[in-house]
Amino acid sequence: MRLKALKFTLLVSAIPALAFASGGGAANPWLDVAFKFVNFAALLAIFYFSLRKIIPQALADRRDTIAKDLKEARAAKEEAEAKLAEYKAKVANLEAEMAAIKADFKAEAEAQRVRILEQAERSSEQLRKNAATIGEREAKMAADSIREEAVAQALALAEEILAKAYGSEDQKRAVEKTIEKIEGLH
DSSP, X not given: OHHHHHHHHXXXXXXXXXXXXXXXXXXXXXXXXXXXXXXXXXXXXXXXXHHTTHHHHHHHHHXXXXXXXXXXXXXXXXXXXXXXXXXXXXXXXXXXXXXXXXXXXXXXXXXXXXXXXXXXXXXXXXXXXXXXXXXXXXXXXXXXXXXHHHHHHHHHHHHHHHHHHSOHHHHHHHHHHHHHHHHHHO
């Protein structure tokens, strides 16, 4: 197909050259204008036949590309406008959100303070109870220890007095009476 178009193009472009070469000078100036017109028409015909399929396809491709680019640009513009509106709303609500967050933090801090104070009060009360219990226990243990020590010293003193004042028979009798008295207490 291209070969035919090339042959036709050469033939059409050669006609004006042949006509001009055979003349040896134009006697009629209108004939010169006619040859130039034929030459121009041949050039237009060559362009038409060689570019008639390429140009419409290129223009259609260009139109499709432009339409696609416009569609993408519109989508990008709409997306950007949506994000802009979203950010404007966020900025507008930023002060309110910050105030709400501060209020939440203050409320949480107050609740935490109350919990800590309650826990400290419970711990303090428990420590007081434990200290009182331990104090009572220690006092009882000290009193028992003092009592045991007093009894031991009293026994030692009694034995010493008895050993000096009584004889061995008197001592035996006194010891037995003391044992009986002690057993009678229990």
